[in-house]
Amino acid sequence: MGKSFDLNLVFDFLPKLLSYLHITLLILVGAVLIGLLVGFLAALPRIYNIPVLRTLSAIYVSFIRGTPILIQLFLVYYGLPELLKTIQIDVTHMSSLVFVIITYGFSIGALFSEIIRAAVSAVDRGQTEAAYAIGMTPIAAFVRIVLPQALTIAFPNFANLVISYLKDTSLAFYIGVMDMTGRGQTLGTATNHFLEVYISLAIIYYAVCILLEKCFSLLETRMLRYERQFPVSQ
Amino acid sequence: MIRLKNIKKSFGKQMVLKGIDLTVEKGEVVVILGPSGSGKTTLLRCINFLERADSGAITIGDLSVDCHRATKKEILALRRKTAMVFQHYNLFKHKTVLENVMEGLVVVQKWPVERAKERSLQILEKVGLSQQIDMYPSQLSGGQQQRVGIARALALNPEVILFDEPTSALDPELVGEVLSVIQKIAREGITMIVVTHEMGFARDISDHVVFMDNGVVVEEGKPNEIFHAPKEERTKQFLKRITPEWRYSI
Numbered sequence: 017m018g019k020s021f022d023l024n025l026v027f028d029f030l031p032k033l034l035s036y037l038h039i040t041l042l043i044l045v046g047a048v049l050i051g052l053l054v055g056f057l058a059a060l061p062r063i064y065n066i067p068v069l070r071t072l073s074a075i076y077v078s079f080i081r082g083t084p085i086l087i088q089l090f091l092v093y094y095g096l097p098e099l100l101k102t103i104q105i106d107v108t109h110m111s112s113l114v115f116v117i118i119t120y121g122f123s124i125g126a127l128f129s130e131i132i133r134a135a136v137s138a139v140d141r142g143q144t145e146a147a148y149a150i151g152m153t154p155i156a157a158f159v160r161i162v163l164p165q166a167l168t169i170a171f172p173n174f175a176n177l178v179i180s181y182l183k184d185t186s187l188a189f190y191i192g193v194m195d196m197t198g199r200g201q202t203l204g205t206a207t208n209h210f211l212e213v214y215i216s217l218a219i220i221y222y223a224v225c226i227l228l229e230k231c232f233s234l235l236e237t238r239m240l241r242y243e244r245q246f247p248v249s250q
Numbered sequence: 251m252i253r254l255k256n257i258k259k260s261f262g263k264q265m266v267l268k269g270i271d272l273t274v275e276k277g278e279v280v281v282i283l284g285p286s287g288s289g290k291t292t293l294l295r296c297i298n299f300l301e302r303a304d305s306g307a308i309t310i311g312d313l314s315v316d317c318h319r320a321t322k323k324e325i326l327a328l329r330r331k332t333a334m335v336f337q338h339y340n341l342f343k344h345k346t347v348l349e350n351v352m353e354g355l356v357v358v359q360k361w362p363v364e365r366a367k368e369r370s371l372q373i374l375e376k377v378g379l380s381q382q383i384d385m386y387p388s389q390l391s392g393g394q395q396q397r398v399g400i401a402r403a404l405a406l407n408p409e410v411i412l413f414d415e416p417t418s419a420l421d422p423e424l425v426g427e428v429l430s431v432i433q434k435i436a437r438e439g440i441t442m443i444v445v446t447h448e449m450g451f452a453r454d455i456s457d458h459v460v461f462m463d464n465g466v467v468v469e470e471g472k473p474n475e476i477f478h479a480p481k482e483e484r485t486k487q488f489l490k491r492i493t494p495e496w497r498y499s500i
């Protein structure tokens with residue numbers, strides 16, 4: 017157990033921890049960007065039913081869903097350097113941060129691909145046919161008609177995903193990344209006031225989550241402006 | 251001019267089109283009648299390759315395509331000569347009325363945005379939707395949505411517009427406004443192929459009537475001949491059932 021509880025320390029720790037918030041956000045943003053890219057690439061073979069690739073994508077998604085993120089993190093952290101060694105690439109000096117971002121990127125990507133796939137199939141087929149009927153190419157029909165609506169449909173789930181991964185970034189300190197939680201760990205060890213550290217951390221994570229939720233819900237309202245706003249009177 | 255030659259189409263074991271021939275002159279309005287399941291929708295969808303016919307040939311203007319062998323390029327070219335008005339409108343839900351109409355001009359025909367907007371506004375005025383140009387489809391009544399669908403087709407200045415039961419999803423009190431818009435553009439000499447169950451409308455609008463049943467053309471001719479003096483027994487049965495109040499010289 018630590019020393020006796022001191023509320024003032026909670027406020028002391030807040031700025032110290034906040035100065036590492038940008039690392040936490042960097043992990044999140046980097047991972048979301050990778051996740052969007054990977055997620056799209058993984059979704060396409062299943063949307064268009066491309067043999068082999070479709071199966072690979074399904075295996076990838078089910079593996080990510082079926083394993084804890086912490087184990088994925090260790091697998092990448094210890095496994096990727098070994099794998100790369102066999103093709104003569106040395107990554108022993110690469111920052112742990114990179115491993116975290118890659119792991120979280122692929123992890124988000126798998127779930128995002130599921131969300132995108134469901135959203136694309138939720139856009140009614142008739143609109144694609146209408147786009148073909150006016151002479152659009154399949155790519156134009158997808159990009160201009162299906163995708164914008166699919167993104168809107170996917171958005172609430174996507175927002176939840178981002179928020180839950182914000183919280184999961186706190187696991188990064190297990191492989192030695194100095195993010196907010198990592199910094200909290202060292203602060204706790206140095207002062208022996210772990211409870212105060214964790215209260216500060218909880219406050220910060222909670223505040224950031226609330227802030228993100230607010231932003232997402234504003235965006236969502238904007239994206240949904242084409243949904244029915246008032247009943248038809250005529 | 252549009253010419254369909256020996257169009258055949260099966261879904262699995264079921265042969266839905268058993269060799270359809272049809273010629274539509276420029277400016278002509280052809281109405282296709284027939285009982286449910288006779289293949290009318292399938293025929294329209296084969297014309298713009300939303301379904302690919304198993305065999306047969308389609309000619310529209312100077313473009314002839316063999317259905318079985320048609321390349322992606324030919325299909326695209328064919329679709330750019332046609333337009334379609336759907337039973338369920340199929341409007342682009344995330345675009346405003348004006349954007350729905352402009353989409354084809356800007357994206358497919360590569361018009362500059364300003365010119366496309368100008369033309370789209372003219373056409374929306376023609377279908378009576380000048381007040382609704384900035385609304386989204388979800389804010390419109392069914393009749394208004396279908397008039398947007400018609401404007402979207404009309405904007406492209408196609409060689410033929412295909413109508414698949416344009417009013418059958420509408421509440422009865424909204425049917426009239428859509429039919430009168432179709433009638434109005436028919437008078438402007440636009441070539442149309444119309445599938446409908448609105449018999450009065452069909453008789454008034456058509457230059458030529460085709461009666462289909464079970465994947466074949468049973469009988470075709472001038473509206474007067476088909477509606478008032480049909481020759482084939484199946485045509486008679488169909489008309490008697492659907493418009494018992496009309497008088498036939500049968």
Ligand SMILES: Nc1ncnc2c1ncn2[C@@H]1O[C@H](COP(=O)(O)OP(=O)(O)OP(=O)(O)O)[C@@H](O)[C@H]1O
Pocket residue numbers: 261266284285286287288289290291292293
């Ligand atoms: N995609 C499809 N797959 C399988 N069968 C189909 C498909 N589309 C149509 N059919 C079948 O083809 C037949 C003709 O259908 P079609 O929709 O062309 O008839 P229709 O004349 O338009 O009928 P309605 O007046 O009810 O609209 C029907 O038996 C239908 O079940």
Ligand SMILES: [Mg+2]
Pocket residue numbers: 290291292414415
């Ligand atoms: Mg039909």
